[in-house]
Amino acid sequence: MSRFRNAVLTAAMLAVAGLAAAQSTKYPGVGRNATPKEVAAWDIDVRPDFKGLPKGSGSVDKGLEVWEAKCAHCHGVFGESGEVFSPLVGGTTEADVKTGHVAALTDTSFPGRTTMMKVATISTLWDYINRAMPWTQPKSLTPDEVYAVLAYLLSLSNVVPEDFVLSDKNIADVQKRMPNRNGMTTEHALWPGKEFGKPAKPDANNVACMKNCVPEAKVSSFLPDYARNAHGNLAEQNRLVGAQIGADTTVPERKVGEVSAPPVKKPAPAAKPAAKAAGQDGKAAQALLNKNACMGCHAVDRKQVGPSFKEIAKKHAGKVDYLAQKIKTGGAGVWGAMPMPPQSLSESDAKAIATWLAAGAAH
């Protein structure tokens, strides 16, 4: 009896609780609680105060190993390459490690800005390597590999010694040696809120003058004649009708006196929209190339990290088996020093791509 009463009471209480839960939201039935497992799978961000940083460690030596296998073909062995992305390493000094200000940032003649010159927070590097690298296989590194790669990068910048082991235990100490750790400011008018304190006034305000505002304008910068056609024929980048037509930049500009005799060569509509694939074969191959992330390093008709598919097709015409095997195993030396890592794609995909290449890499 009492058991029965308890059961009824419990049921009633549960019903009330359920009702309360339903009423706590305006949108009953929409959304559900995330499980701890789900949150752990996606909540991968690491903040500057190291909230979210997984435990682990990695040595500079281990980092070099991972780097040469997975990172060097885009970033260069020493993180110095600017061929594909901006250089990661360079431009920082021992003095910067002491001051936390990268001196080269004030030097207007210094060429370029590397990641290590700019980044103030070590967490940013850990977070980004972990979430987005390597380029074609993001999120494939283990936490220890991320520590190792980061240790290697930091050793290249003399932030840590060559025998260093970076870990969750010492990362806060390394933060205190980041070359540009004092290089950021939030004192500006471009943050849309008061979270960083009272926002500053806009820094470059003009006045709405209407008459005789400035002396006669002088042209101080313009494109040189040799760059006239650098962006392609502008006639093909404008509509065929309208108040203006595009200038035919394949020929020199008309001389004065021809004012009412403008170029008449009609702009032909651009022959092919950027992403139009001609044949079925080309299209199918394109899909496979995209699926297997080949286009991260190769393009069809121009050199990127690796040679263009057209170049490969020319050099290895008809050699389906060779190409299929080469795709699977990777290698270096045929096209230059930059290594191609082994690719983990299916036999059939490798064969299909190789067949397409061997037949001339039709676009």
Added chain:
Amino acid sequence: MQEDLSSGRIRKAPENFLNQDGIKTVFAEAKNGRRDFIRNAFAAAAAGAAGTTALAQGNPVPTEGGDANILNLPEHSTGLGQGVATEGYGKPSKFEANVQRRQSPGLTQTTQASVSFAPLQSLFGTITPSGLHFERHHQGWWDIDPSKHRLMINGMVKSPKVLTMDEIMRLPAVTRIHFIECGANTAVEWGNVAVPTVQYTHGMVSCSEFTGVPLIKLLELAGADLKKGKFVLAEGADGSSMTRTIPMELILSGEVFVAYGQNGEMLRPEQGYPLRLIVPGVQGVSWVKYLRRIEVGDKPYAAKDEAVHYIDLMPNGQHRQYSGIQECKSVVTTPSGGQVLLDKGFYNITGLAWSGRGRVKRVDVSVDGGRNWRTARLEGPVQNKALTRFNIDWIWDGKPAIIQSRAMDETGYVQPNYKQLRAVRGTRSIYHNNAIQSWLVNESGEVKNVQVS
């Protein structure tokens, strides 16, 4: 004469300058008292202009006594046209093939971490056609199955939540028109002129009608701590899993929303299908695509794109961090660089203005390089943090002219010129270049990108 692709504005010239027909026309024009026509036509001939030359009359009456396009009824007036649903999804006219988004040659080494620019020189009004919307990808774009896409809300919330697209689309929706501009729009022009047309100088701005759910509603649904939770992290589902810190104040205002709709249909894959964060007035990198997660926190996150990129270098070597607002800016799109004015006479100068701080209040236009200004018409309705189209009459006398526009927003902020901007920020800050743009109209009618001092 080829008919199909010729414009209505210029009459095709005979090949090799003046043949018998051309000469007939010249004399006919002369008979009509058009001496300037004949003089110019022969001046061009005397100058030995290479190739072909136009009879520069916009719309002359030919010797036959009428325009062949009127006198000879075309096929489309005398035949049967095509049926409905020939294209299940309609495409632009084949004559519009020049209107394309484009990469700027040499800007990036890969196409996956790159930019394509919207063809502003060819667009009307304020809405960017979805297929011409500028693109910026950091690690390539994807076409994600919406039935498998999830949005997670966690961090400083009572209970972390997971929502499906079905559920998000059940919630009360808002539809708003907003511009999106990349923080690096016009970046290549900080030091000097670098690119020829408005597509490349300003084409990283677009404007759409977006539909979705205010983020504040989703935060409330998860029981977010709206007092201590001052910052929100937005995270994408793509390879780069792009993250950006979003200020709570802007979310509390109700302006920030998660969008699935764009211009009446679902978002385009290149724009984050099926879900994208909309952060009005703030640079595009904060409009996280393929949005998978929202985390509420009490500190900013210093994500890669707010600690390595999208930071503004100042002359003293400091970088401005968390710089998001796109300040008031405008640009004349017609006439603009790389175009040719066909004739003297009347033109309607038109362009776009916008402000990340609210509505555009006024746009002034100068045709003498910024010395004298006239106030342009605004094509209403003028909307909050949206592109605004302006236009103004202009009669071109054939002399060189430098065309500029200068926008003012509802806060009273006036778009600066290069001199003012560089005085504070130098020339190396890459981002947030909202300087007044100058277009030089040469006597030849050709328009050039220039900067003036």
